[in-house]
Amino acid sequence: xxxxFLLYSATHAxxxxxxxxxxxxxxxxxxxxxxxxxxxxxxxxxxxxPIESATTITTRDGATVTTDGPFAETKEVLGGYYIxxxxxxxxxxxxxxxxxxxxxxxxxxxxxxxxxxxxxxxD
Amino acid sequence: xxxxxVAQVFAAQWPILVATLRRDLGDLDLAEDxxxxxxxxxxxxxxxxxxxxRPGAWLLTTARRRAIDRIRREQRFTQRLPALVExxxxxxxxxxxxxxxxxxxxxxxxxxxxxxxxASRVALTLREVCGLSTGQIAAGFxxxxxxxGKRLVRAKAKIRTAGVPFAVPAREHLPARCxxxxxxxxxxxxxxxxxxDGPALVRGDxxxxxxxxxxxxxxxxxxxxxxxxxxxxxxxxSGTGPGAGAGxxxxxxxxxxxxxPGIDHERAVALAETLGLxxxxxxxxxxxxxxxxxxxxxVLLEDQDRTRWDRSLIAQGQATLTRALAIGHIGAYQVEAxxxxxxxxxxxWEQTDWRSIRGLYDQLRLLAPSxxxxxxxxxxxxxxxxxxxGLAEIxxxxxxxxxxxxxxxxxxxxxxxRRIGRREQxxxxxxxxxxxxxxxAERRFLDDRLASCTTxxx
Numbered sequence: 001x002x003x004x005f006l007l008y009s010a011t012h013a014x015x016x017x018x019x020x021x022x023x024x025x026x027x028x029x030x031x032x033x034x035x036x037x038x039x040x041x042x043x044x045x046x047x048x049x050p051i052e053s054a055t056t057i058t059t060r061d062g063a064t065v066t067t068d069g070p071f072a073e074t075k076e077v078l079g080g081y082y083i084x085x086x087x088x089x090x091x092x093x094x095x096x097x098x099x100x101x102x103x104x105x106x107x108x109x110x111x112x113x114x115x116x117x118x119x120x121x122x123d
Numbered sequence: 124x125x126x127x128x129v130a131q132v133f134a135a136q137w138p139i140l141v142a143t144l145r146r147d148l149g150d151l152d153l154a155e156d157x158x159x160x161x162x163x164x165x166x167x168x169x170x171x172x173x174x175x176x177r178p179g180a181w182l183l184t185t186a187r188r189r190a191i192d193r194i195r196r197e198q199r200f201t202q203r204l205p206a207l208v209e210x211x212x213x214x215x216x217x218x219x220x221x222x223x224x225x226x227x228x229x230x231x232x233x234x235x236x237x238x239x240x241x242a243s244r245v246a247l248t249l250r251e252v253c254g255l256s257t258g259q260i261a262a263g264f265x266x267x268x269x270x271x272g273k274r275l276v277r278a279k280a281k282i283r284t285a286g287v288p289f290a291v292p293a294r295e296h297l298p299a300r301c302x303x304x305x306x307x308x309x310x311x312x313x314x315x316x317x318x319x320d321g322p323a324l325v326r327g328d329x330x331x332x333x334x335x336x337x338x339x340x341x342x343x344x345x346x347x348x349x350x351x352x353x354x355x356x357x358x359x360x361s362g363t364g365p366g367a368g369a370g371x372x373x374x375x376x377x378x379x380x381x382x383x384p385g386i387d388h389e390r391a392v393a394l395a396e397t398l399g400l401x402x403x404x405x406x407x408x409x410x411x412x413x414x415x416x417x418x419x420x421x422v423l424l425e426d427q428d429r430t431r432w433d434r435s436l437i438a439q440g441q442a443t444l445t446r447a448l449a450i451g452h453i454g455a456y457q458v459e460a461x462x463x464x465x466x467x468x469x470x471x472w473e474q475t476d477w478r479s480i481r482g483l484y485d486q487l488r489l490l491a492p493s494x495x496x497x498x499x500x501x502x503x504x505x506x507x508x509x510x511x512x513g514l515a516e517i518x519x520x521x522x523x524x525x526x527x528x529x530x531x532x533x534x535x536x537x538x539x540x541r542r543i544g545r546r547e548q549x550x551x552x553x554x555x556x557x558x559x560x561x562x563x564a565e566r567r568f569l570d571d572r573l574a575s576c577t578t579x580x581x
Contacts, residue, residue: 001286088288089238090296111285 002112003092009105045082137254142226161186187211233289243278301393337401398447399457405440406463421568425472455491530559
């Protein structure tokens with residue numbers, strides 16, 4: 001089963017940019033990603049640029065509204081994601097709990113819809 | 124709920140049937156429906172003298188046939204059909220005992236998975252493991268059957284879409300996952316023991332189910348094949364491990380299961396606390412009949428008629444606690460059971476071994492620190508050293524800002540104030556407790572106490 005890890009944290013949670021702690025955490029991210037790749041479960045994963053770089057669009061009644069920043073003021077923002085392919089939720093939770101974000105933010109584990117099991121989906 | 128005869132067969136067979144079918148079918152909902160249909164058929168066809176020789180096998184075969192019918196009708200799970208047809212037609216081949224243990228544990232751990240919300244875990248466990256109907260569970264928790272039904276549907280949907288595993292947890296997770304199961308069982312028990320809104324203080328059916336669940340879990344954990352914990356380094360690992368040079372180490376570790384440290388430590392921890400909770404519930408339930416008076420009013424432990432306590436349950440509780448303690452992994456439930464055992468065997472409230480109880484609460488505060496435990500310790504102190512000493516400990520809890528909305532804190536405080544003649548303050552505390560209490564039996568008790576503090580004294 002495929003699961004997405006959505007990595008959320010408050011903007012200033014975690015080690016400060018440029019600090020030795022941040023460098024250490026970067027190494028930890030590399031090791032974490034490598035471990036999942038070596039276990040053969042990693043499907044995809046990327047960090048996202050900070051929330052200041054976000055643009056939100058909505059289309060209502062044919063009109064497109066483009067706004068700077070996220071749609072709503074949220075305490076925790078999405079900072080990155082992984083998609084893994086593991087046998088069950090326990091395996092997904094075990095891997096998800098090892099993401100550094102889990103210590104100061106949160107990791108939301110969501111099953112990914114398998115389109116091949118939905119009737120009428122293109123092959 | 125657990126009447127003898129056919130009903131007794133049903134109660135014993137239900138979790139085995141659902142657990143086996145769930146593994147066969149890979150789907151909890153389908154398993155539950157097939158089991159239900161088999162039970163309905165059995166209820167119609169079995170009677171005195173016509174009960175099959177091996178009811179379990181009869182039920183399983185019937186349920187498998189019903190599942191096959193349903194799969195064909197609904198065109199779902201069709202990939203499971205060939206194996207299922209073979210199983211249903213292959214006669215009554217007894218399954219290995221180890222598989223039965225695994226399947227039932229898988230069912231229990233799945234229903235109590237921490238990825239489900241606590242209320243759903245309780246409902247699922249009562250439905251799938253205990254075999255209570257939606258209506259019975261709804262009545263037990265004073266919910267409408269529709270609400271309860273929706274809760275179950277939502278939980279099953281999450282199990283399916285999120286891939287919640289129905290499996291015996293990996294050994295390193297067994298103690299933590301077992302603690303989650305015990306929490307569910309204790310929630311069921313306390314709901315039966317003291318319902319917040321119930322017309323009666325005790326709804327014994329839920330207490331019975333909780334005790335039965337703990338017994339089943341203990342039995343299954345006891346029968347779960349032992350494994351060597353790899354991360355702690357045991358017998359089978361030592362051939363290649365750092366201790367390989369010791370020569371005979373590998374051979375000596377393999378034979379004994381509980382004797383060597385690190386060998387299936389996790390199963391021992393889980394079993395000890397399961398037995399601890401079972402003992403705690405047996406000992407608490409021994410007082411069931413005396414906790415309410417003829418008018419449905421609450422009777423405090425100190426005022427209960429000890430001659431009416433159930434001696435047989437007390438003896439069972441003590442024996443279960445002894446078994447738990449012998450495993451040698453002390454936990455919070457075992458300490459609570461030990462406290463309950465001291466109460467259950469004391470000749471009277473005054474003659475209770477308060478010194479030991481106070482010591483056990485201190486131990487409990489180390490194992491599972493909580494304000495509620497501190498409050499109970501304060502009550503023990505009041506018995507040991509007098510109301511003022513107990514009151515001082517309660518004031519310390521209040522100064523931390525803790526338990527401000529906990530009715531038992533205000534009731535306990537009121538009682539101590541009353542004992543030392545501070546009637547006005549006692550009345551105020553009783554009023555605060557009443558504001559926080561919805562249970563009618565408890566309200567009546569508090570009302571009476573309040574009245575005794577406000578009527579002109581001698």
